Each structure stands twice: as C-alpha cells, then as structure tokens.
Amino acid sequence: MKVSTILAKKGNKLITIAPEQPVKEAVALLSQHNIGAIVVLDEMDALIGILSERDVVRQLTHRDDLLNQPVKELMTAKVITCVPQDDLMSVAHVMTERRFRHMPVVEQGKLLGIISIGDVLKAQRDYYHGQIDTLETQILATE
Amino acid sequence: MSQVGSDTNPLRVAIVGAGPAGFYTAERLFKENNLHITIDMYDRLPTPFGLVRNGVAPDHQKIKSVTKVFDRLAAKPNFRFFGNVELGSDVTVADLRQHYHQIVYTTGAQTDRYLDIPGMDLKNSHPATEFVAWYNGHPDFRNYEFDLSQESVAVIGVGNVAVDVARILCRTREELLETDIADYALEALSNSNVKEVYMIGRRGPAQAAFTPPEAKELGELVGADTIVLPEEARLDPLSQASLADADRGTMRNIEIIQELSEREPAGKPKRLILRFLVSPTELIGNEAGEVVAMRMAKNELYQTDSGTLRSRTTDQVEEIPVGLVFRSIGYMGVPLPGVPFHERWGVILNEKGRVLNPESNEPVLGEYTAGWIKRGPSGVIGTNKPDAAETAECMLEDVAAGKCLTPAHPELDAITQLVQQKKPTYVSYEDWLRLDELETAAGTEQGRPRVKFTEVDKMLAALGKTAVH
Numbered sequence: 044m045k046v047s048t049i050l051a052k053k054g055n056k057l058i059t060i061a062p063e064q065p066v067k068e069a070v071a072l073l074s075q076h077n078i079g080a081i082v083v084l085d086e087m088d089a090l091i092g093i094l095s096e097r098d099v100v101r102q103l104t105h106r107d108d109l110l111n112q113p114v115k116e117l118m119t120a121k122v123i124t125c126v127p128q129d130d131l132m133s134v135a136h137v138m139t140e141r142r143f144r145h146m147p148v149v150e151q152g153k154l155l156g157i158i159s160i161g162d163v164l165k166a167q168r169d170y171y172h173g174q175i176d177t178l179e180t181q182i183l184a185t186e
Numbered sequence: 187m188s189q190v191g192s193d194t195n196p197l198r199v200a201i202v203g204a205g206p207a208g209f210y211t212a213e214r215l216f217k218e219n220n221l222h223i224t225i226d227m228y229d230r231l232p233t234p235f236g237l238v239r240n241g242v243a244p245d246h247q248k249i250k251s252v253t254k255v256f257d258r259l260a261a262k263p264n265f266r267f268f269g270n271v272e273l274g275s276d277v278t279v280a281d282l283r284q285h286y287h288q289i290v291y292t293t294g295a296q297t298d299r300y301l302d303i304p305g306m307d308l309k310n311s312h313p314a315t316e317f318v319a320w321y322n323g324h325p326d327f328r329n330y331e332f333d334l335s336q337e338s339v340a341v342i343g344v345g346n347v348a349v350d351v352a353r354i355l356c357r358t359r360e361e362l363l364e365t366d367i368a369d370y371a372l373e374a375l376s377n378s379n380v381k382e383v384y385m386i387g388r389r390g391p392a393q394a395a396f397t398p399p400e401a402k403e404l405g406e407l408v409g410a411d412t413i414v415l416p417e418e419a420r421l422d423p424l425s426q427a428s429l430a431d432a433d434r435g436t437m438r439n440i441e442i443i444q445e446l447s448e449r450e451p452a453g454k455p456k457r458l459i460l461r462f463l464v465s466p467t468e469l470i471g472n473e474a475g476e477v478v479a480m481r482m483a484k485n486e487l488y489q490t491d492s493g494t495l496r497s498r499t500t501d502q503v504e505e506i507p508v509g510l511v512f513r514s515i516g517y518m519g520v521p522l523p524g525v526p527f528h529e530r531w532g533v534i535l536n537e538k539g540r541v542l543n544p545e546s547n548e549p550v551l552g553e554y555t556a557g558w559i560k561r562g563p564s565g566v567i568g569t570n571k572p573d574a575a576e577t578a579e580c581m582l583e584d585v586a587a588g589k590c591l592t593p594a595h596p597e598l599d600a601i602t603q604l605v606q607q608k609k610p611t612y613v614s615y616e617d618w619l620r621l622d623e624l625e626t627a628a629g630t631e632q633g634r635p636r637v638k639f640t641e642v643d644k645m646l647a648a649l650g651k652t653a654v655h
Binding site for chain 1: 248249251252254255393428431433490491492493494495496528530531533535536537538539542544547560561562564565566567568569570571572573
C-alpha cells in the first residue's frame with residue numbers, strides 16, 4: 044500500500060500558511076479545517092516548516108504573546124517528508140518511532156498534500172479488514 | 187413530497203460499474219434498516235462482476251467465489267441491473283441526474299500505467315492488463331494478438347498482475363483445461379513456443395508485493411522450473427535491518443524465495459526466472475520494429491527519511507534476449523465523460539468518496555465514487571468493502587441532511603423507458619443469470635468451471651435479443 048492511496052481520496056485542497064503570519068491565524072485555520080498541523084510555505088511555495096497543534100500547546104505557558112508571534116518562530120523547520128510512491132507501512136513505522144503525527148507529501152519539491160497518523164491507521168485497518176473479508180468469503184464458499 | 191427514503195419516496199441510487207466496489211456500496215446501503223431504497227446498477231458489459239470475471243486469473247477460481255455474495259445482493263427485490271449500457275454513449279450523467287437522488291461511480295481502473303523507457307512502443311511490447319483481459323475473454327480484447335511464437339518473454343513488475351501473467355504463460359494445457367480461460371486463449375497458450383519467462387522486480391525479495399501463497403504457487407508449476415539467482419535472493423543490509431518490524435507475509439516471502447534460489451532445476455520444459463533489484467532501461471528492436479532484447483540496470487536500495495527503501499540504478503548493466511514484453515507496473519483509472527478527474531492519481535477527484543468540483547473543491551451534489559476509481563488500484567477484492575462503506579456512509583449522511591438531487595423522474599419506470607429507448611439490447615440480472623447458466627452448462631460438458639461467452643453479439647443472440655448497430 045502506497046502513500047498515494049491516502050492522498051487520492053483527499054481532494055486537492057492544500058491548507059498552508061506563510062512564515063510571517065501570526066500564530067493565531069494558523070490556529071484559526073487548524074480549527075476551521077479540523078486538522079492537527081499546517082504546512083508552512085515561503086513566497087516561492089517551497090516547504091520550509093510545519094506547525095502542529097502540539098507546537099502551539101508546548102509554547103503556551105512559556106510565551107505571553109504567543110498568538111501574535113510569527114509562525115516561523117514556533118514551526119518545526121526540519122520536516123520529514125515522503126513521496127506518493129512510499130510504502131505506507133514504513134511511513135507508519137517512522138511516525139510511530141519518531142513520535143510525530145503529520146507528514147507532508149512532496150514530489151519534485153512541490154507540496155502535494157499531507158497525511159496524518161490517523162489517515163495511516165485507517166488505511167491499515169481497512170487493508171486488514173479487506174484481507175479478512177476476502178479470506179472469510181473464500182472459506183465460506185468452499186463449505 | 188415526503189422525505190427522501192420514506193416508503194412513498196424511496197431513495198433512488200444509480201451505481202455505475204458492476205464490479206466489487208459497486209456491489210459493496212449496494213451492500214452497505216441495503217444495511218440501512220430505516221431507509222427505503224432502490225438501486226439500479228449499470229455496466230458497459232452485459233456481464234457483471236468487473237475484474238472478478240475479467241481480471242482475476244482463470245486458475246484462481248476460489249477467489250471468484252465472491253460472486254455468490256454479489257448474487258445474493260442482486261436477488262433483492264429493490265435491486266436492478268442494466269448491463270450493456272455505457273455511461274456517456276448510452277446514458278449520460280445528465281440523464282442519471284434526472285432519475286436518481288444519488289449516483290455512484292465504481293468503474294475501476296481500466297488501463298495500465300505507462301513505463302517511460304525507450305522502445306516501450308516497439309511491436310510485441312504490451313500492457314500486461316491487455317493480455318489479462320484477453321485470456322479472460324473480455325469482449326473488447328478478444329481480438330488482440332500476442333506473439334506466442336517467441337521463446338523468451340519478460341514480465342516487468344512483481345505485483346499480482348505480473349505474477350498472474352507469468353504463471354499463466356508457464357501453465358500446461360492440462361492445467362489450463364481445468365480453468366475458465368477463454369477458448370481461443372486456451373488454444374493459443376497450449377500451442378505457445380514460450381520457453382523462458384522473466385519476471386523483473388525493481389527492489390528485493392523483502393519488498394516484493396506478492397503474497398506468500400502466490401510466491402509458493404510459482405514454485406509449484408508442473409511445467410516450469412522456477413529459478414532465483416542466489417545473489418539476488420540474499421538480502422542487502424538495509425532489507426536485513428528492516429526485518430525487525432516486518433510482517434509474517436514478508437518473512438514467508440523471503441523464505442520461499444531463498445528456498446527457490448537453492449533449488450536444482452528439474453529439467454521441466456519451461457523456465458520461470460524471478461529477477462530482483464533490476465530496472466529495465468531500454469527495449470531494443472530489430473529492423474522490423476519488433477522487440478529483440480531488453481537492457482536492464484542493476485539496482486541498489488537506499489533508505490529515505492520517511493523510512494522507505496527505494497531503488498536507484500547503478501552503472502552495472504546487462505541485456506537479456508526477449509521477443510515479447512508485458513509491462514505491469516499498475517492499473518490506472520480512465521476519466522468518465524462529465525465527471526471531474528484527478529490526472530495525477532488517475533482517480534475521480536473526491537474526498538472520502540464525495541466527488542469534488544475542481545474549481546471550488548466543494549462536493550458535487552448527489553455524486554459519489556468508490557473502489558479503484560476513488561483511491562487508485564490497491565489491495566485485494568475485500569479492500570473495496572471498507573472503501574465502499576466509507577462512501578455509502580457519506581451518502582447516508584448527506585441524505586439525512588437533505589443534501590441530494592431532486593430528480594424530475596424518480597419513478598422506476600421512467601428510467602427503464604429511457605434505457606429501453608437508448609439501448610434496447612440492455613441486459614437485466616435475470617438475463618445474466620441465463621448467460622451464467624449457459625456458460626456453466628457448457629463448462630460441465632468439458633469438465634471446466636464454465637466456458638465463457640466472449641462476444642457481446644453472441645451473448646445477445648443467446649438471450650434472443652438482436653444487436654442494433
């Protein structure tokens with residue numbers, strides 16, 4: 044199973060934000076679209092970071108003026124990305140081991156979308172359900 | 187008008203495409219107890235079941251037994267089948283929108299992904315899916331020709347389709363006689379000159395996409411020795427390290443492949459050679475434009491940040507003489523007339539099965555998709571069940587919220603009249619059951635599961651319908 048299987052049924056809407064925008068706008072977008080992380084793109088549309096709800100929560104008690112800070116102050120700049128052909132199982136392994144929950148999907152420098160650990164788990168669950176169903180059908184048919 | 191889904195105003199659903207995704211969508215919708223619903227399923231072929239009939243290999247009859255589940259759904263009084271009716275040429279999306287509250291596209295992935303290397307368009311180089319459709323008796327492909335006088339064949343890919351094609355090429359006449367392979371394919375394959383079949387995988391044994399039973403089957407062919415080069419069966423350090431969290435299937439695949447690499451050939455008439463860690467770089471042709479050889483580069487694996495082992499070519503190259511090439515690097519969907527398409531993924535533009543308008547990215551009222559044309563080709567037949575359920579649940583949610591079409595003619599008879607007028611030779615489920623009976627009866631005579639009709643005209647003639655050209 045590939046990363047593309049998940050992206051194929053997520054439409055092609057990209058929710059992104061610029062590094063200079065304030066954190067409160069990022070939070071508004073997260074809430075409005077019911078998502079857990081937002082990709083940060085520079086003016087050339089190059090991916091330069093990711094801002095997750097965790098990044099915001101962690102800083103909440105440290106900074107009084109957090110919501111007015113620019114996104115680039117809080118974002119994670121070293122982003123691990125994947126390509127559409129990547130194996131879903133390996134991606135799931137890396138997300139679990141390294142404890143992050145969102146991974147942008149990029150091809151030739153261009154952002155195509157983002158997958159979450161929830162997407163990956165759902166895809167894995169459906170994959171196993173499908174296999175079980177197919178095996179059950181075959182067993183019942185030979186009875 | 188009373189609420190949609192009540193007994194006086196039942197929910198009218200059209201499902202376009204009678205493969206597993208279509209039937210599983212119907213199954214999920216029928217499970218909704220408090221909803222009155224009638225489903226019409228369309229297919230461009232007179233026969234239902236999509237790739238179960240035309241894709242699943244003829245020597246895998248057990249997998250085809252899922253059709254019994256579909257038969258039970260089709261027997262429901264609120265289900266109708268309109269076979270031999272094509273979207274676009276016979277009925278249009280606009281027609282459907284006037285007769286149904288909801289439309290679901292489950293047309294699957296009907297074509298092959300192209301492998302862009304020099305020589306791919308030479309004579310005797312084909313998409314593997316065309317060969318599959320041909321030996322399965324798909325009416326659109328029965329007249330295709332494959333040059334089985336060649337001795338050496340390359341199958342590019344190690345997925346399900348590649349494994350099927352390689353295995354079918356190696357089967358003996360006696361083995362094929364027990365299947366429902368198309369009659370003409372049985373003759374052509376029985377008289378084939380093929381001696382060597384290469385299966386070409388980009389990555390190593392630990393990344394192979396086939397399942398252990400499929401791998402095992404390749405090692406148990408009556409008429410062919412299966413050969414794996416010992417150096418390609420050995421795992422590279424990265425693959426070795428990845429085994430720490432590999433599933434049982436992967437471990438078993440590796441065991442089977444390594445066992446094959448230790449075998450002495452038994453001198454069977456054919457040889458099936460599984461190659462790993464090589465990428466075709468060019469097909470070489472003769473003056474007549476026919477394939478005579480394939481150039482390949484040896485690959486090495488490297489690990490990306492995202493954890494995947496990817497392959498890259500080295501400067502080590504080799505050439506193998508082959509006269510026939512099948513490429514099988516994945517199926518791909520084709521656009522439907524009047525339905526938004528996502529070119530990059532080869533699917534209908536959608537979110538969880540709701541078709542999206544490409545400009546606004548908002549759902550198109552009343553239109554949905556499920557199966558391979560929704561998510562791309564992945565998984566086994568059963569994978570379409572949770573996928574179709576996701577779509578069906580979006581449909582039910584939308585009906586409950588009052589978000590569905592308001593058709594001008596929701597009555598059952600209205601659409602029957604339209605189909606009758608546009609395609610008088612449409613095929614009902616009762617008609618199909620009659621064809622099924624004729625096919626299995628002809629099979630019983632020959633000791634085979636069935637003998638397939640492979641021409642639409644002959645199907646219609648057997649049903650006493652006259653083809654209108």
